[in-house]
Amino acid sequence: MPKIVGIDLGTTNSLVAIVEDGIPRVIPGPDGNKLVPSVIYFDEAGQVLIGNGAKEKMVEKPKNTVFSIKRFMGKGIDDVRGDLPLLPFEVSPESEHIIRLKIFGRDYTPPELSAFILRELKRNAEAALGEEIKNAVITVPAYFNDAQRQATKDAGRIAGLDVLRIVNEPTAASLAYGIDKRKQGRIAVYDFGGGTFDISILKLSEGIFEVLSTSGDTHLGGDDIDEILIRLVLDEVRKQTRNSENQEFEVSPLIPAIRKAVTKAKEDLSAAETAHIVIEPLGYKRAIDRSEFNSLIDPIIERTLKPCRQALQDASLKANEIDEVVMVGGSTRIPLVRQRVQDLFGRMPHTELNPDEVVALGAAVQADILAGGKRDMLLLDVTPLSLGIETMGGVMSKIIPRNSTIPASATEMFTTFIDAQTNVKIHVLQGERELVKDCRSLAQFDLRDIPPMSAGMPRIEVKFLIDADGILSVSAQEQRTSKYQSIEVKPTYGLTDEQVEQMILESFEYAEADIEARLVIEARNEAETVLNATMKGIADDQYPNLSEEEKTEIAAANKNLREAMRSNNHQAIREAIERLSNATMHLAEMIMNAAIAKALKDKRVREIDNE
Amino acid sequence: MDYFEVFGLPKILGIDLAALEKTFHELSRKYHPDYFSTASPSEKTQAVRMTALLNDAYRTLRHPIRRVEYLLSLYGFKPDGSKVPQALLMEVFEINEQLEEVKAGRASIEEVDSLRAQIKEKRERFDKELEKTSLDWDDLVRSGASEAVRKEHLAKLAEILSESSYIRNLERDLEQ
Numbered sequence: 015m016p017k018i019v020g021i022d023l024g025t026t027n028s029l030v031a032i033v034e035d036g037i038p039r040v041i042p043g044p045d046g047n048k049l050v051p052s053v054i055y056f057d058e059a060g061q062v063l064i065g066n067g068a069k070e071k072m073v074e075k076p077k078n079t080v081f082s083i084k085r086f087m088g089k090g091i092d093d094v095r096g097d098l099p100l101l102p103f104e105v106s107p108e109s110e111h112i113i114r115l116k117i118f119g120r121d122y123t124p125p126e127l128s129a130f131i132l133r134e135l136k137r138n139a140e141a142a143l144g145e146e147i148k149n150a151v152i153t154v155p156a157y158f159n160d161a162q163r164q165a166t167k168d169a170g171r172i173a174g175l176d177v178l179r180i181v182n183e184p185t186a187a188s189l190a191y192g193i194d195k196r197k198q199g200r201i202a203v204y205d206f207g208g209g210t211f212d213i214s215i216l217k218l219s220e221g222i223f224e225v226l227s228t229s230g231d232t233h234l235g236g237d238d239i240d241e242i243l244i245r246l247v248l249d250e251v252r253k254q255t256r257n258s259e260n261q262e263f264e265v266s267p268l269i270p271a272i273r274k275a276v277t278k279a280k281e282d283l284s285a286a287e288t289a290h291i292v293i294e295p296l297g298y299k300r301a302i303d304r305s306e307f308n309s310l311i312d313p314i315i316e317r318t319l320k321p322c323r324q325a326l327q328d329a330s331l332k333a334n335e336i337d338e339v340v341m342v343g344g345s346t347r348i349p350l351v352r353q354r355v356q357d358l359f360g361r362m363p364h365t366e367l368n369p370d371e372v373v374a375l376g377a378a379v380q381a382d383i384l385a386g387g388k389r390d391m392l393l394l395d396v397t398p399l400s401l402g403i404e405t406m407g408g409v410m411s412k413i414i415p416r417n418s419t420i421p422a423s424a425t426e427m428f429t430t431f432i433d434a435q436t437n438v439k440i441h442v443l444q445g446e447r448e449l450v451k452d453c454r455s456l457a458q459f460d461l462r463d464i465p466p467m468s469a470g471m472p473r474i475e476v477k478f479l480i481d482a483d484g485i486l487s488v489s490a491q492e493q494r495t496s497k498y499q500s501i502e503v504k505p506t507y508g509l510t511d512e513q514v515e516q517m518i519l520e521s522f523e524y525a526e527a528d529i530e531a532r533l534v535i536e537a538r539n540e541a542e543t544v545l546n547a548t549m550k551g552i553a554d555d556q557y558p559n560l561s562e563e564e565k566t567e568i569a570a571a572n573k574n575l576r577e578a579m580r581s582n583n584h585q586a587i588r589e590a591i592e593r594l595s596n597a598t599m600h601l602a603e604m605i606m607n608a609a610i611a612k613a614l615k616d617k618r619v620r621e622i623d624n625e
Numbered sequence: 626m627d628y629f630e631v632f633g634l635p636k637i638l639g640i641d642l643a644a645l646e647k648t649f650h651e652l653s654r655k656y657h658p659d660y661f662s663t664a665s666p667s668e669k670t671q672a673v674r675m676t677a678l679l680n681d682a683y684r685t686l687r688h689p690i691r692r693v694e695y696l697l698s699l700y701g702f703k704p705d706g707s708k709v710p711q712a713l714l715m716e717v718f719e720i721n722e723q724l725e726e727v728k729a730g731r732a733s734i735e736e737v738d739s740l741r742a743q744i745k746e747k748r749e750r751f752d753k754e755l756e757k758t759s760l761d762w763d764d765l766v767r768s769g770a771s772e773a774v775r776k777e778h779l780a781k782l783a784e785i786l787s788e789s790s791y792i793r794n795l796e797r798d799l800e801q
Contacts, residue, residue: 173728419680422680423681424681482676540666547666548663602670
């Protein structure tokens with residue numbers, strides 16, 4: 015079994031961890047540091063530095079040193095306009111559906127930039143473990159929407175990693191926290207990081223970690239505290255200069271230096287009562303004490319408490335019914351944060367695990383579960399946002415409510431409005447508001463190749479499935495003909511599959527021939543497993559129950575795939591796999607249903623035996 | 626496979642939630658995709674679909690109202706969710722008027738509280754009636770009542786459900 019690493023791809027810092035002999039540990043980089051700052055520096059010659067080396071360039075080379083890229087994942091330019099004045103990056107004009115940063119004339123999307131960090135972590139793990147690492151579990155904020163999760167998965171693919179699972183950060187933290195303690199009861203995980211805030215409420219019983227509810231804000235973190243302090247300094251500097259020189263000056267070149275100084279003061283204030291903001295190039299020095307700091311950041315902390323109350327309400331719990339509170343993320347080092355959380359839940363929060371490391375450790379535990387190491391632990395997570403479709407009058411009709419345990423699915427029937435209509439458009443959204451315009455657009459789907467019939471006659475069953483990563487997929491079947499319909503997906507924010515593949519091609523790791531060969535090998539391997547599963551299916555007791563038409567299609571698709579495998583065309587192999595998978599879907603369903611029915615029957619027999 | 630069958634239950638409405646959770650955990654341990662990450666793609670797909678079905682079933686059955694809605698849908702009933710309760714026509718009319726006052730910001734905190742209490746009392750009355758009618762359904766199923774009797778009872782359940790959701794919507798409106 016190849017090793018699977020757990021990765022915490024953070025706004026400020028990223029880490030990679032692994033479970034060995036049942037114990038999770040963070041893998042340090044060659045410099046001995048466990049934290050890799052999520053910073054990427056590009057130089058004129060095309061060389062790239064990642065981590066601490068890049069962080070050192072932030073003040074000196076702000077325009078080509080990228081940080082906090084996580085806040086841009088799965089977003090369009092309109093989502094982040096408010097942040098741009100304080101950020102030194104140049105944004106490409108083609109950023110409506112995915113943000114593109116322009117660095118030395120080349121556009122980079124957030125998944126490509128995140129892939130630089132992932133590649134660095136992958137290299138660190140490979141150096142420490144002495145083998146190639148291809149598989150990873152990557153964590154995301156629980157409140158990330160579909161597009162943000164997909165962007166994270168794309169980043170993994172671009173970095174040459176097979177992302178076996180996307181795990182929510184607070185849930186991962188609970189795994190690390192609960193691993194050796196065999197805890198029972200209800201825990202709240204308060205995860206306040208560099209860029210995002212999450213609250214998750216879980217019920218732990220006999221190794222099952224069941225998330226009851228989750229809430230949060232994917233644009234609220236330590237960065238916002240820094241911004242408040244930056245604005246404070248800018249105001250004061252402006253006043254000073256106005257008095258002495260009586261003129262406005264360009265502020266943006268000063269921001270990186272100010273950011274560095276205020277971040278240091280913020281961190282100092284977690285241990286000391288007073289700290290100093292010192293910006294030497296400006297000749298600026300100012301003391302700030304904890305009470306002033308507290309009153310500045312109080313509105314930010316208040317914004318974290320509202321989701322906490324929402325999560326409690328969604329879990330039908332009162333604050334005093336929570337048995338333990340776990341603190342995660344660097345911003346929970348701030349004493350006022352701890353105080354406010356303690357006040358809300360009426361108990362001391364746990365701070366004994368390193369809040370920077372606990373998410374990565376949990377990701378490694380989840381990786382170990384996937385690798386088959388831990389069968390006694392199981393994570394049952396939820397989707398943070400309701401999924402819906404656009405209906406008449408621009409209203410969002412919810413089909414999977416928020417806080418549903420994932421995987422989750424919903425089935426909706428669609429039909430045509432005019433005779434011989436062969437296309438139906440579906441608009442999928444995420445959010446809690448009633449109107450489409452207030453929700454997040456996920457994608458537009460086109461149901462195509464509908465057999466021409468009178469209006470209202472076709473009955474197209476569309477199945478929406480949110481998988482264990484919290485990512486949506488859609489399949490459709492015309493009820494009268496039982497034909498699977500083809501669906502064309504246009505994600506509203508993010509990259510298409512073709513674009514991701516193009517980025518893999520362009521990434522520095524692979525020459526074009528290599529990637530072609532790799533794609534063919536991967537497709538052949540998958541074809542092999544699908545063919546084996548089909549052989550098993552044909553031998554199953556359920557096979558004779560299929561219609562003659564279905565049996566003929568399976569045989570034809572089987573032959574078609576065997577032929578495609580002989581070619582060197584990975585797309586042809588993929589298409590043949592798709593056809594055989596579709597042909598055997600009904601059979602697989604019948605086998606699964608029979609297995610479930612049998613499992614349930616066995617269970618009841620066992621229970622009777624025990625009586 | 627319907628949601629009741631997933632849990633190996635007859636189509637009844639009185640469900641032991643502790644036992645339901647126990648079965649949910651057991652079946653999750655069997656079919657969760659986490660345990661199929663090294664399996665073939667089609668086995669993986671099946672694990673995801675099965676677990677989704679299990680989760681959908683658990684989400685529906687553990688919730689007393691969703692459970693009734695689901696049972697009704699299996700028999701072709703579709704409660705419209707906005708039926709004005711006939712027995713409470715006058716009272717509901719009054720509540721709606723007061724709600725308008727609240728929405729227009731003309732009500733005092735005391736008036737809002739009193740309205741809240743009124744709606745809550747009505748909702749609880751419906752909850753009780755729904756519970757009783759649900760348990761009556763279970764008796765009909767157990768005693769092997771005829772299909773005609775069952776259909777008639779389901780129609781009654783659908784009526785109560787529609788009326789109680791009307792009250793529930795009023796309650797939600799007030800909180801917003």
